[in-house]
Amino acid sequence: MNNAVFKIILELSVIAIVAECRKVDNHNVGCIKCHPLDKNKINVHLIPHSHDDVGWLKTLDEYYYGVNTGQISVRLIISSVVEALKRNPDRRYIQVETAYFHKWWKDNEDMRTEFKQLVDRGQIEMVNGAWSMNDEACVNYQSIIDQFTFGLRKIEESVGKCGRPRVGWQIDPFGHSREHASILSQMGFDGVLFARMDHDDKSARQAKGQLNFLWHGSANLEDSTIFAGCFPTSSYSEPDSFCWDINCGDDQIVDNPNSTIYNIKKKVDQFTKILKNFTNYYPPGTKNIIVPMGGDFHFQAAGYNFLNMDKLIKGFSEYNSEFNVIYSTPSCYIKAINEAAPALKLKTDDFFPYSDQNYAFWAGYFTSRPTVKRSERVGHNILQAAKRIHALSPQHFNDGELEELKMSMGALQHHDAITGTQQQHVADDYIRMLSAGIRKAEAPLGNIISDILNSNLTLELSSCQLANMSICNVSQNSDNFVIAVYNPLGWAVTHHVRLPVKEGIYEINGPDGAEIYDLTETLFSFDYVRIKGEKPSTYELLFAAKDVPAMGLKVYHVARKSTGTATSEQLLRSSNVFEMDKESGLLKSVTVNDVALNVTQKFHFYQSHDGFSEVSDVASGAYIFRPFKNTPTVFENATILRKFSGNLVEEVHQKWENTYANIYQSIRWYKNENYVEFDWIVGNIDLDHMTFGKEIISRFSIKDFDNQGVFYTDSNGREMLRRVKNKRPTYKYNITQEPVASNYYPVTSRIVIKDERRGLRAAILTDRSQGGTSLNKGEIELMVHRRLIFDDExxxxxxxxxxxxxxxxxxRGTHYLVFGPAKKPNKDGRTTAAHERILAQKKLLQPWVGLSRTDLSFEELKDQMQLSYEPLENNLPPSINILSLEPWTSGSLLLRLEHIMEKDDDAVLSLPMKIENIQELFKDIEITGVTETTLSAHLTLEELEERGVYTWKSEDGTSHAKQINILDSEREIVLCPMEIRTFILKTNRSETSGSSMNYIWSPSILISVIVLICCY
Incomplete structure (x- = not known):
């Protein structure tokens, strides 16, 4: 048989299987096969599941293989489940974490066919689909979308379309964000289920029957409403006395009537009592209850679990006429709720901060392990730049070199990774994986960039990962080196490149000729750093890479000409920007864009609670923030180490002399910029001989500024949410218990206060997740570092x-102060809110700066390569950004365009924006076709329309359903505020290597196709 004929047969087989998957009776949802419901009973949906943390007390590999204390092995869990499901076609199970599934799939080739058959028969439902079950407080929306896209793609490559997840399963994150609900809605998911909710909130919802509700995920997108449900159990585990996993101690069910320990009726009665209580927690008329049956790393010996659930289900059919207990899945449960058509309460806020008991607000993890949080942002920046560079080069059109970085970034989004709530050796392993992924991803970039610039030169480009400690081997130890600056954003940017160097006189040349520079002293000596062969520099070279093209490159040549004393700094005797208090050494005021702000910035620390008190034993720990006193201790006056003004920058360096910690800070203004930068270093926190921990904050205080207890924080770096001190929008809590921690919220991008009377607003932007609040008039505080003595248990x-x-x-980190009119535009015509939005994007996706040694002079370099590259036909409007560009399949590209403004941010920039011709977006890429997909790119809009979406009814009588607007033109694209649109661009390229979603069909898989068709 020739290949063409064989291919046709296989394609027909695929069409047949997909057709069979879509043949649904009234109990089925696509490929998910649901057990019949009993309209005369309350249907109890048992959801067998295992919650497998992608690192926590053990590393990802330790959990997977089952090493390093304990016998937990995710590899055995999945294999055990497959064997158990084969024994009884009624059984169901959900597979959640794609990181583990992918490892298992690679390791168990002999079981792949069986697993896929179980998926096709609806016995295994793939749920959530992301690489890991991500946190929802500390993560940025771009990383969420990325790791969902990657995980869903791996599922499609392995088990095919019947494995496409339809439900979010966020059962363990410590609070839930509105933006995450919006993202799931935009991915085409039917709903989201979770377990953790503030204990006061959950009690109120249980009393009102509102554990199921509708969640409106966006204030800007009308069709972002999604079904949401919280488990009736105290966590995501099975009810008490019904845990039958290998490590559980509950009694097995004995259904032999001749046995002296026959107990099935007793077990049915016990479960009935629990279920009757659960029925009160849901809206009237629902007649469906969800009961999770599993827990952390359950189902290693799946037969124990399933055998007892078999007996429980049979027992209810024999001894109970009120409840219909069935094996189920999240998709089947949500389908049943939708058919019952209850009127559901509509929620428009989020679930932060989370508290599981009195005095226990889980707000510490917003800041815990600050260096891990910053490393994740750096990894994200490099990954996005690398994907774009790969996509722009037809000679290197694959992303195989990026897979390791994608995996490590996906793992870092896990709710015990970026949160900082893992053990130390696990945190070290996350950074090990990330560093290895970055090295592999950066390795081919020099060659790709050489090709893009039409050069045969070999550039061994890599970024300076240790520059934050004043270490960069290339810039410190080379008299000549090349710098490539790649801008991943959709508009041109000016980026200030800052590199550790030796003292000397330098020449910097680029595509625009000679560049001016500053040579300044470093903020801190970093004399504690011990890296073999590396020594921190005492000088930094600073220059501006001006107007780096959108998605494009500029290349610079740096030559060290002499070794004399050559710092370019001049004593800053007076400044039109900073005013420093001479006595305290603290900031007194700032003036930018002719607007003055009387603002003081100080560092303080909260003394951490040890958990020993008459009212509660809760201690401050990795998860929980609980200060011993509600008023923090201030670090007293600062010493001004140096002031200087250079060609490009004005800086003031501060040092706090104290016994509590080492604190250094540079207050910096890049000339012509509309923000002030606070570059801080906090470390060597003293624990007072193990008496109490310290939680250090940076507090900004604005004189005569009244924000009336209202402040705003971002939701995963996207939409802003209004916060009111000591208030929750939907329930009451005891504000006297923890008046500080209960007002802390996650800040992943920015926190804002407004003085409506003065018509003024001020924002602090962050470079990573931090806990933040506004406790007093005109104040913003952000927690930057924590060192604790006690575990919060x-x-x-x-x-x-x-x-x-x-x-x-x-x-080490950075805060960015932006301020100006609250509503009126600044003198450049843009509002302060718009400035904040644009700056946040510039700092999240900074240009990638790669360095390479060279023996060439600038003239020789210029003769052998282009020094700039502009891939876009035109810059995009400042409110439209290219969120994603990466190689996809068969020579296609994945493209996401986003509107970065909310509808009230700016009178002009918040308007809907049009891209006239998407097929002419790039100069050198011929786009031959455009297909629009859901946000996660795992469903085309046509497929989503064919599958169908649910319509939900809220308590006010309005209906809610996702609108599917299929692209009717491949040319004109319109984006409304906060809208993201995702496209697969067909090009004239062919894929050279790397990952692909094309299936490799073996005879065994072909047989499984035929068997499956016959089974249906």
């Missing part, structure tokens, strides 16, 4: 006490 089993180079951890 939430499972991690360690105190948060990090060391690096045998020294209590130093963290």
């Amino acid at each position: 939430r499972g991690v089993g360690e105190s948060l006490d990090e060391f690096e180079f045998e020294t209590p951890l130093y963290a």
